[in-house]
Amino acid sequence: MSVILRIRNLKKYFPTSKKGVFVKAVDGIDFDIYKEDVFALVGESGSGKSTTAYTVIGMYEATEGKIEYKDLDISRIHWKRPIQLKKNIQIVFQDPGTSLNPSKTVSQIIGAPLIIHKHLRGEKLREAIINALNMVELPSEYIYKLPRDIGGGEKQLVAIARALSAGPEFVILDEPTSALDVSIQAKIIRTLLKLKEELGLTYMFITHDLSLVRNISNRVAIMYLGKIVEQGPTSQIFAEPSHPYTQMLLSSIPVVTKAEEAFKPKQVQSTGEIPSPVDVPPGCSFHTRCPLAWDTCRKIEPQPVELQPGRIVKCHLYSKHKATLSGAKL
Amino acid sequence: FGQSESIIRATEDWPTYIDPAVGSDFSDCIAIVNLYDSLVFPNADGSVGPHLATHWDVTPDGLTWTFYLRQGVKFHSGNELTAEDVVFSVERLLTMGEGFAYMFEPFIDEVVALDPYTVQFKMKKPYGPFLSTLVRLYILEKDLVLQHLDSGPYGEFGDYGRKWLLEHDAGSGPYMVEEVKMEEYVLTKKFDDWWGGWEPNAPEYFKEMATADPVTIRTLVAKKELEITDELQPMESYEAMAKMPGVEVVRFVPGGMNLNLMLHTRKPPTDDVHFRRALAYAVDYKTIANIIFPGSLVARGPVPQTLPGHDSSIQPWEFNLDKAREELKKSKYYGQLDEYPLTLSWCAEVPEEEKIALMLQANFARIGVKLEITKKPFGSMIADAQNMETTPNCSLVFVAAHYMEAGGMLTTRYHSQSTGTWEQCEWLLNPEIDQMIEDALSTIDTEERFNKYHAIQQKLVELCPTIWLIDRAETRAYQASYVSWFVADLVHQGKKIALPLGYGLYAHDMKVFPEKK
Amino acid sequence: MRDSTVAIDISARSAYAERLKRAWYRFSRSKLSLLGLLMVASIIFIAIFAPVVTPYPEHAGAFVDFGNTMHPPSLEHPFGTDAMGRDILTRCFFAFRGALIMGIVVLAIVVPIGTAVGLFGGYFEGKWFSTIVMRVTDVFLAIPPLVLALAIAALLKPTLTNSMIAVCISWWPWYARLVYGMTVSVRNEPFVKAVELTGMNRFKIMFSEILPNHLGPILTKMTLDMGWVILTGASLSFVGLGEQPPTPALGTMVSDGAKYLPTYWWISVFPALMIVIIILSFNLLGDGIREMLTSGE
């Protein structure tokens, strides 16, 4: 399994109106995405998921750190990247309502990357567009529709068709279904998975829905306030969530069956809200909500601990100090 | 301050300059004649009589004039007027070079005060109409002016009191400045100590108001809040006012004013004399004289018919399109008229001129001449007249005599030195004419001088630099029921009126009877 | 593939037809919009065919008839005659020409310039050159447009062309500002980001991706502005800084006629009424277009 995307110590700070004060949207994260994986990035609103995605795709210039795509350093803003790269990496945005240009027809929307990357014109272009539409199981009559004439789910399919039309290798999906109903979500997810198999794609899938993650991804990273607090293979994380935050997330999910109920960890009750990324709490940034926090958590930032190969947790409970400090119990 | 009911209110343009060394237009003159005295005073028939000077001598060569001043004349400040003040006023006028200075500057060499009541003018060359022009030499109080100097270009005299005199007076005239309200009015109050004495019922106040809006004026007249209107109202307005009880509309040809269509003689196609004549034949003079400016006379040459020195042998132009076409055929522009459209400017302040402009446009169109007309504020017309390129082919301009003799008007209108001013948009630049004018002016003998004027007029008719349209009747409405106005009386008596600009509104000679309102 | 292409073409055509039909439906829903359209059409018609539809076309040019001045409205002269004996109705109708030319020319100049500036400034918002451009726009916006137009017209010669120049100078910033605002609000929208990330040329993004979304509001503003530009032109000529006589201009007619109030009220009241009607027509039409473009399903 080869690494297709490698992120090291990535930081993205946004300046605020006050001098010297930054929104630390992404604050030093590391992860690897393997080829033909579905890598899920999970976290609450404001935890920096989208910012990570936008930095990877080049919409933002990284404040610090390194992004490598197939060993090529791409930690640059998008117009400084080679055009080939733009073809290889694509993104699907969260809100299908705003990700399609309301004044363009479906064929113009899907055609744009085809013209730029494949230099198609005329009949060839039209064929390629229809192919792309068929790929997402939309009928070819759609090519002359305007976004406002089609439903939310269909819009998202068009956005997916646009992302895939030029033949990318790596696709970032930023909450592609969170604005949609579950019945539509199911269809979109299935289409995405089918295409991944067919085209050998790699996905970075951003979501806050852990149930969804459980069903589609191989690897998960949980983000909190710009940092990844826990990452590892999906099955392991769900079977044995280590970080208190992961547990909190899992325990908060409303479920519909008893089996699921039983699956949820019971120890950690959800409390508090995610603080503002402008003033991140010192020490472990989760300590303000953590029922298990003790003094060290308030002062020292925990270092990543590799529990098993590829499974990393950032929590004092698992660091070397654990034995010596406190009587906190799980 | 409480205003007496004994007031004459007259409208006119805003008198920008009430300083006699600066102002010279109609509205300025009205204020100045009331505020200041001159050595001689104009009579209604165009002659002059003693005023500040009781009598005078002139040497036979015409080079030295001696004036003997009235004693005990007081300025508004209470100080006595002496020869020193006369000298100062002349020097001030000549140094500043504005206003009426042009009438004196070429002739006066030196002025000296022989004693407090005698003043002597040394001339550079003989000047025939000198006495007539002296009406325009107003005497300021030297000491008062010197007290109000500001910084300016005139050396030790700074600005020569110019700034101060914009809103104050330093005169000895029958009225003195009470209040100057910018762009609104100049209010003057009777000077009780005036040397000439006062008749009962003379107006306590004289107010020159700057408004020409017909609606306002009509309202004011109806409410008896305006005694004498300006002469710029639309005819319809006068008609309406004539119907108001107690209001009378007076119409007279003041002798000093004519309406000219000045033709640019240095710009194609009006540089061709035949072309100009053709135009002259294509004007419907009668309509202008009878309908647009009713009561006016169709002009007979460059000099108004009532102005002393006019050549009565000159016949008016006729409206004859056949002759016009004939002349046009002789012109070098015949056949290519389309390439030479004419430009015409008319003066925005005189709305009636628009009618003439439009009529000319229609008239000229009948002989195939295209006329483009532009409405211009007078200020812009002045600016345009400053150089040859910007001066339009035709300028529709009223011109008034500054003193009551043909020579004055001929100078300001046709001498080369007056090119670049709005009074000569013809750019005639004819040395022969210049010479003839100068010759006439230096002739002291009146009859001889007048004959020379006639010759100039005939020559000008031949050159046809101007289409003289009408000698304009001045029309004003006034409150006949409670105001006695000498001009109206003269009109009633059928007398001719040849008063220089401004003297028609000499308030000292008016009477008000507020109780009759 | 061929068959499907044909089918798609048909569906394309019907999609466009459908869209047009829907737009017309939305527009025509309000009777007032229809009235506006009708009135604007009539104004344009009258302006074009003025020599044919007016009773005395010669009165629009060099013409005076001192025998027929100041007639009150009558069958012969529905709007009366003026101080020069000219038929006011004729002159009003001929004045539509200058008014429309003014509106059309000014908008034809101002809209592209303002739009380009606004697009540029909005798309590159935050960059120094965009800041400079928008600050310059602010400077123009800091003087009420009519005042700026008056001042400029005053400094130039009073002609129709110059008054158009004056109005243009004071008008473009408003489009710049409108387009700037709209551009800033969409430039970070995902649909723009999406094409940026595919590597589309930035000018192409500005003009072919962003601009089409602004066309609706621009079109609406243009229609409304037709009325306001014409009014500004009329205001200039009201003060005496516009078209020269004898060419009829509504503003000049109103201000000339104002002298004769109230006795000869028709001289200024009818031209004033025509100004109101022009503005009203374009406003109604503009509101209709706005309705057409914005109303939801």
Add this chain to the structure above:
Amino acid sequence: MSLTKYIIKRIVYSIGVLFGVSILIFVISNIVPGDPARMALGPRAPEWAVEDLRKEMNLDKPLVERYFLWLSDLMRGDLGESLRSRRPITKDIAEYLPASIEIIALSAFFMAVIGINLGRLSARFSGTWFDGVVRILSYTGIVTPAFVWAILFVLLFSYLIPIFPTTGRITPGLAAPPRITGMYIIDGLLTGNFRVALNAFWHIVLPSLALSMGGAAQAARMTRASMVDNAEKDYILAVRAYGVPNKLIYRRLLLKPSLVAPISIMALDIAALLGNAFLVELVFLYPGISRYGVEAMLNKDLFAIISVVLIIGIGYTIANVVIDVIIAHLDPRVRLGGAKSA
């Protein structure tokens, strides 16, 4: 960011813009042809006098230098001399500006008070005949230019129903009050000349009304639209469901959030108002700064034109700042530095 800080920031920015304005109009007025010195002195002045004046006016210096000289004069409160009257413009403006301030202040008051209240009532009774009348009125108000209103008012009030004077500042014959502010109403009140104050007020009613019609109509329309819009918002539905009386809702809960939009566009209305003052003062022969401006324009009185435009620019800028402050007051998000107001 506190409110004061916000206002200061706004003012500093406005001053910057005004500098830009001064450059703009100075440049425009200086590139047009014509010799101002000759124009000032009149046709018969000797050439040497014109030459001197040219020097005095710095016309012999390059444009940039001239600008800075002019600017430094300006900073000292010296706007130069009118070419027409050779009077200091500062003096003219001191004379005419107060008159205009009276009219414009009253118009702004009419605009806000009449406009907002009509809009409020129209929204409150939306769908009734009253609403219909207000809507027709406001449309009429919007499409009828101020100078047409002015002419109609003159026609109506001076002749048909002669209850208002139609020209000037006070009745001729009545003396102006002693000058304190130059505003007759205020001076009249301050010095106890109530008759004069009332008379002056009587004179500005019509011009102010004519000026404010468009803005008032626009404000009424915007207020109505914005209130009708907001009336469907959850926060209004909520209080309505909780039984808060309608009166209170329309006077307070709905009105306040709905005022931001109409007041924001009032900035534009004030621009129109300042421009239209040029025509309206002309119709009413009102001796204000705008009529002075028109005279200056018609006579190409360069420095007077520049000064009038600059003054109006300043006035407009001040109006904008005031409007921003009102909005900040209405909208806590602006005041307390949240998101920018919509």
Add this chain to the structure above:
Amino acid sequence: MKNEEALAVQNLRVNYKIYRGILKVLDGINLTVKRGEKIGLVGETGCGKTTTLKAIMGILAGNAILSSGRVTVNGKVVLQRSAHHMVRKSAKRVAMIFQDPTASLNPVFTIGEQMELVVRYAANRSSSAREAAVNALRLAQLPDAERIHTNFPFQLSGGMRQRVCIAMALAAEPNIILADEPTTNLDVTIQDQVLKLLKRLCDEQELALVLVTHSLGVARETCDRIYVMYAGTIVEYASSQNIFENPYHPYTRGLLAALPRLTGEGIAEGIEGRIPDYLNPPQGCRFAPRCEHATEKCFSTKPGFYEAEDGHFVSCFLYETERGVASDVSHSSDTES
């Protein structure tokens, strides 16, 4: 007391008039809520959940038309449409929490000002309005209630705003709370807290709760009974347990199947198609066009309710035979028009 009916909605039909015609949105909604009972109203976007709640509160939009129906709150008819007349009274002791907490707080007044109004007019207390407001804020577990009292809405986070809305509802001292997707815009952890709070408050104060949500999971965790809505109709209702363990209606089944499970069973097929156009809704069962079991009858006739199990009602012809016709659209006093 406990079994008394707090709220009853009978045969509610609401249409919206738009320019293209009439949107026939609610098509005969029936629901009852007993004192202290928590029911869930579940359905996808646009199925008319908010419309139902607004109708109960008497705050339907201006273009809404009530074509039939009756709403009884605490035993009093507050809304009734019959052939000849219409009854409209404002419902007392009902409070509503809106979908979007940002939109349901007036942006230009402080939290305190708004809450005090509610206290004054809904709870009829004018003397100690302030204390009551602060108390309500405390009840909603807002830290630092005194400070929040003086804050403007935009100064609070989304979670806090929703709690303020809950506090406001409590301040009205209701016995029924209608909550319209109170947690949709919140994160799961916050959602969890808010739901728990709501549930606890309802239990403590014996409030009846109508929780509208599109999330089946949320409804299950909070509610005693659940109504499943589809395109303006109720398709199935039963106790929470029943619905999830034994869904009957094809729509409910499809919906449940489409839900990804935490236990990780993969993603099932979604339901094909879209919600019908309300301008021309299907004649018969509104779900018929998307239903794989649909027969001709389904397209032509509206199904009634059939009791598939005890207290478990399904509106589907598939169950017609099983238990016979059960509680139907039975309030015959209403006319259809």
